[in-house]
Structures are given as C-alpha cells and as structure tokens.
Amino acid sequence: MHGGTRSGAGRKTMSVKKQPVTIYLDDVDRDIIMQMPLPQAHSFSQKCKILIDRGISRLHEELRPKQDEITFIDLFCGLGGIRLGFESALKQYGRTGKCVFSSDVKKPAVKAYQHYFGENPMCDITKIDPARLPKFDFLLAGFPCQAFSQAGTRLGFQDTRGTLFFNVAAILREKKPEGFVLENVEGLVSHDKGKTFEIILNTLTELGYKVQYRVLNGKDFGLAQSRSRIYIIGLKGKTIAPLDGFAKKTALLKDIIETAVPPTHTNFTKKLLSHFTLEETYGKAIKDKRGGDNNIHSWDIGLKGNVSEEQKDLLGKLLKHRRNKKWAQHIGIDWMDGMPLPERLIFTFYPHPYLHELLEDLVKKGYLTFEHPKRKVGNRRIADPALEKGYNIVTGKLSFEYSKVLSPYEVTPTLVATDVQKLAVPVGGGVRTLTTNEGLRLFGFPEDYTLDFLTEREAFDLLGNTVCIPVIKAVSERLLSAYFN
Numbered sequence: 023m024h025g026g027t028r029s030g031a032g033r034k035t036m037s038v039k040k041q042p043v044t045i046y047l048d049d050v051d052r053d054i055i056m057q058m059p060l061p062q063a064h065s066f067s068q069k070c071k072i073l074i075d076r077g078i079s080r081l082h083e084e085l086r087p088k089q090d091e092i093t094f095i096d097l098f099c100g101l102g103g104i105r106l107g108f109e110s111a112l113k114q115y116g117r118t119g120k121c122v123f124s125s126d127v128k129k130p131a132v133k134a135y136q137h138y139f140g141e142n143p144m145c146d147i148t149k150i151d152p153a154r155l156p157k158f159d160f161l162l163a164g165f166p167c168q169a170f171s172q173a174g175t176r177l178g179f180q181d182t183r184g185t186l187f188f189n190v191a192a193i194l195r196e197k198k199p200e201g202f203v204l205e206n207v208e209g210l211v212s213h214d215k216g217k218t219f220e221i222i223l224n225t226l227t228e229l230g231y232k233v234q235y236r237v238l239n240g241k242d243f244g245l246a247q248s249r250s251r252i253y254i255i256g257l258k259g260k261t262i263a264p265l266d267g268f269a270k271k272t273a274l275l276k277d278i279i280e281t282a283v284p285p286t287h288t289n290f291t292k293k294l295l296s297h298f299t300l301e302e303t304y305g306k307a308i309k310d311k312r313g314g315d316n317n318i319h320s321w322d323i324g325l326k327g328n329v330s331e332e333q334k335d336l337l338g339k340l341l342k343h344r345r346n347k348k349w350a351q352h353i354g355i356d357w358m359d360g361m362p363l364p365e366r367l368i369f370t371f372y373p374h375p376y377l378h379e380l381l382e383d384l385v386k387k388g389y390l391t392f393e394h395p396k397r398k399v400g401n402r403r404i405a406d407p408a409l410e411k412g413y414n415i416v417t418g419k420l421s422f423e424y425s426k427v428l429s430p431y432e433v434t435p436t437l438v439a440t441d442v443q444k445l446a447v448p449v450g451g452g453v454r455t456l457t458t459n460e461g462l463r464l465f466g467f468p469e470d471y472t473l474d475f476l477t478e479r480e481a482f483d484l485l486g487n488t489v490c491i492p493v494i495k496a497v498s499e500r501l502l503s504a505y506f507n
Contacts, residue, residue: 045070090117095155096124097163097190099143100131100488101473103465104162107494108203111502122156130480138471147189152196161202163190164489191225200505201231203498204254205489208237211252222254231256234500236265240465240490241433244271246278247464249436249490255501262504268496275447276430278463285452290423293323300448304429310389310417311360313341320389320417327387333380337389339372341415354409356398362391362412381413391416427453434464439486443478458482466491 047055055069063069092112096105102124109119124143126132132144165186194202211219226233233256240249255262285291294303298318308318321329321337329337340363343349349367350357369377384390390413396403425444428434434445442461446453456464458473458481465488473481 091120092117092160093120093122093156093158094160094162095158095193096121096143097147097161097193098165098186099124099126099135099162100128100164101467101471101484102135102139103467103489103491104164104203104205104494105139106467107489107491108160108162108498110491110495111498114499115502115506117502122158125150128484130476131484134473134476134484137475148186150189152193155193155197158197159200161190161194161197161199162204163202164205165190166206187222187225191229194226194229194231198230198258201255201257201501202226203494203501205494206252206254208250208252211237219252226254226256230258232259232261234262234265238265238268238493238497240493241272242270243268243466243490243492243496244273245433245464245466245490245492246273246275247434247437247490251490251493253493253497255497257501257504260504263500265497265500271492273433274431275428275434278460279430279447279449280457280460281449283449283454283457285448285450286454287452288423290325291453293325294318295452297323300451300453303427303446303453304448305427305432307426308422308424310415310421311341313338320422325422326389329384329387329389330380332374333384336368336372336374336377336380337384337415340368340390340413343368343371344414353395353412355395355406358396358398358403360414362393362395362414364410364412368413385413388416390414424453424455437461437464437482437486439483442482442486456482458485461485465489 052066055073056066058069058073060069060072063072094105094108096102099105105119105121105124112119121139121141124135124139124141125145125147126135126143127146129144132142136142190202190204210222213219223233223235233254235252235254237250237252240247240251253265255265294308303318306316306318308320310319310321319337320326321334344360344363347357349361349363352367353361353364355361365378365381368381374380381390385392392411393414394405394407394411395409397406397409423444424446425441426435427446427448430448437445443455445456447456447460455478458476458478461482462471462473462485465485473484476484
C-alpha cells in the first residue's frame with residue numbers, strides 16, 4: 023500500500039537503516055512462514071525478521087561453550103577422522119569437544135560427515151572470511167600438500183599465498199586459537215626439496231606457536247595398515263613434549279577381516295587358484311612389469327592362454343633386460359624404464375633357435391606387444407615410426423582384477439585411492455576385495471561408522487585419503503597434556 027505516514031518512517035542512520043534483501047523460497051517454505059503463530063508480526067517481512075532474530079539467538083546459544091567444553095573447527099574434514107581422534111583424546115582428560123565449524127567440498131565426504139555427525143560441512147574454505155568464523159580453541163586440518171611456487175626470501179606467512187595452507191594460516195592469524203593439529207602425507211617433509219615444509223614451520227612459528235612434528239606409522243598404533251604420515255601440533259606460548267616414546271600397539275589383517283563376507287568366483291580367481299594354493303599367494307603382487315619371487319605374472323596362471331616353460335623363461339629375461347640402460351644407445355633413444363627390444367637384441371641374451379616363433383606366439387596371445395620405441399619429446403614419450411620395432415610387455419600394475427593378494431598375517435600396504443579396490447583379501451578358501459567396513463577398521467573408525475550409502479568407488483576414494491585415528495588421538499593427547507598443564 024502506497025501513501026500515508028508509516029510508523030518508523032523517515033531517514034535513518036546507516037547503522038540502523040533497513041536494506042531490502044532478496045531470498046528465494048519455494049511455496050512450501052513460504053506457506054510455513056505465513057502460518058507461523060507470530061501475533062506481533064503482521065506481514066511476511068516481519069515474520070521473516072522475527073524468525074531470523076530467533077535463529078541467530080539460538081545459534082549463539084548453541085555455539086556458546088559449556089563448562090569443561092573445548093571448541094574446535096574441522097577443516098578439509100573428509101570423513102571426520104581427525105575430529106574423532108581429537109574428541110577421543112579429550113575424553114582422556116574428562117572433557118568434551120564441540121565442533122563449531124567444519125568444511126569440505128567433496129560431495130561424498132559431505133554426505134558421510136553429515137550422516138555420522140549430523141552436521142553439513144559443505145563449504146569452500148577459500149571463500150570464507152576468517153573474521154566471520156566463531157571463536158574456537160583448536161584448529162584441526164588435514165590440508166593438501168602444495169608447493170609454494172611464489173616463495174620469497176622470508177619463508178613465512180606471505181609466502182604461502184595461493185595454497186590451501188594459506189587459508190589455514192590466515193585463520194590461525196585472525197582467530198588466534200590455543201593450538202592446532204595438522205596431518206599430511208609423509209612426502210610433505212621432502213616436498214620441493216624441503217622448502218614447502220620449511221615455510222610451513224616458519225609460518226606457524228611466526229604466528230606465535232611452539233610446534234612439534236614427526237612422521238609416524240599407523241601400524242605402530244594398533245592398525246593393520248602401514249601408513250606413514252607427518253603430524254604437526256602446536257600451542258600458543260606453551261612447550262609440547264616431542265612426538266616420540268608412544269606405547270607400541272600392533273594388529274594384523276586377520277584381526278579386521280569380515281569372515282562372513284564370502285570370496286568371489288571369477289575367471290581370474292579360478293586361474294589364479296588353479297596354479298597356486300591360496301597360502302602361496304599371500305603377500306604376492308600380480309603384475310607383468312616386474313620380476314622377483316614376490317610377484318605373480320599373468321603368464322604364470324595362463325590368464326591369456328597357456329605358455330611353455332621356455333616362453334616363461336624368455337619373458338623373465340625380457341622383463342630384466344628391457345630396463346637395461348645399455349640398450350637405449352642400440353635402439354637410438356634416451357633410456358626409459360621398459361623399452362621395446364628388437365629380436366636381434368633379444369637374441370644376444372636368449373639365443374633360442376625358434377626365438378621368432380616364441381615371440382610371435384606371445385604377441386598373438388597378448389602377453390607381448392610389437393611396437394616402435396618412444397622418443398622423449400618435452401615431458402612426454404611419443405612412438406617414433408622411423409625406429410625399428412621391438413617386443414615389449416603389454417600390461418602394467420593395475421591391469422588385472424587384483425594387483426596384490428594381502429597376507430592375513432601381515433599389515434596391509436598403505437591404502438591409496440587409485441588401487442585400494444585392487445587388493446585381494448584371502449577368505450573362505452578364496453579371495454575378494456576389501457569391504458568398506460574393513461577399510462574403515464584399517465583406519466581405526468568406530469564400528470558404528472558406515473559408508474553403506476555411498477558407492478564402493480566413492481567410499482574407497484575417501485578412505486584412500488583419510489587419517490589414522492589412533493595416531494591422531496595419541497598426538498592430540500600429547501598436545502592436550504601440555505595445554506591442560
């Protein structure tokens with residue numbers, strides 16, 4: 023309605039002047055707001071204002087820490103492994119933790135985090151103003167490893183610009199929390215010839231924190247997985263004891279296997295177990311580009327067709343010689359790991375009267391390829407049709423159904439997103455892939471944590487990038503010991 027004098031009309035100072043703001047609501051939301059029993063509100067706008075005020079007031083109340091409550095934020099939170107380890111450490115001191123902000127941009131991670139913790143962490147930390155974050159006591163982050171390409175001579179905060187660690191450092195500088203727990207890949211220590219790690223440590227020191235760090239392996243903390251990572255903790259103005267002297271705990275793969283999940287029966291597993299007993303496969307890699315006693319090749323199980331003992335011998339010698347640097351000069355290329363060798367060169371180390379027939383049969387069955395050598399062009403290798411063709415091994419590490427059969431009496435290798443679904447678990451007289459529950463156990467997640475609502479690919483992609491919870495707990499206890507004392 024236009025015209026007339028409205029209550030509260032007239033010029034206002036900028037501090038109290040109301041501004042129009044556009045929000046988008048569907049019909050359901052609009053109807054709910056309109057039906058709200060708010061007698062003091064006579065318009066849709068007034069009802070929205072009252073609801074917003076009440077929501078802000080409630081949020082402030084929820085974020086206000088209670089007695090003996092430690093607040094924290096969880097950045098690059100993933101599945102929430104750092105949070106679980108930190109909260110577990112707090113319980114050792116009779117304290118509870120309260121997460122006041124969490125952040126991740128990966129949709130499957132957001133779904134998993136919200137399912138377990140009941141909080142939606144969908145947020146791009148690079149777009150957050152640190153000043154607008156709620157107050158908190160500790161920062162938790164498993165930030166990605168990135169080079170500081172613009173690093174100057176100061177090797178401090180300003181040199182971290184353009185990286186995700188810069189966002190971590192910016193929050194520390196603005197909010198000045200009591201301390202932090204950071205986790206990263208072991209390679210961070212040597213990344214960019216140690217320059218990256220030096221900048222990180224200098225930045226944290228520049229921000230007023232006393233820091234301890236160490237590379238620790240999950241297998242020493244009760245996990246059935248060998249997983250080395252760098253752990254960095256820091257406190258404002260308080261010295262922390264070094265990250266060493268932890269009580270060693272061990273576990274084996276057999277301790278976490280779900281024995282009720284049966285093995286799978288495929289052409290590959292049938293051929294594998296027709297040539298080897300299950301026990302003989304324990305700990306063996308399955309790939310065609312390396313030799314050694316701890317490796318099973320596709321020709322060892324006749325995957326593409328049976329081969330003779332002579333052909334197996336020939337393939338074994340070819341595996342070794344195709345890496346020999348002396349052949350690069352004969353071929354006319356720069357050395358590379360795995361060069362195709364012409365028949366004339368193969369004959370020098372395998373002088374068989376029917377060499378040509380043996381090689382051609384292996385090409386026909388698919389164990390070898392007959393190809394031109396590759397020249398180095400920039401950072402790439404490009405086949406050169408002007409060079410003499412040679413014989414080369416066809417398949418690589420991840421070309422088969424499984425890349426390794428795990429031993430139940432050992433720890434697993436480091437799980438990585440690219441090949442975790444290629445690891446074979448021996449169970450019930452056969453083999454199968456890891457289950458997601460087994461994957462969670464290999465990182466120390468609680469038994470009530472589940473990823474059943476994700477695809478296996480999504481679940482293992484997240485697991486390949488998560489943290490060892492018992493190690494987080496141990497380093498957090500060291501941090502909190504210094505903090506509470």
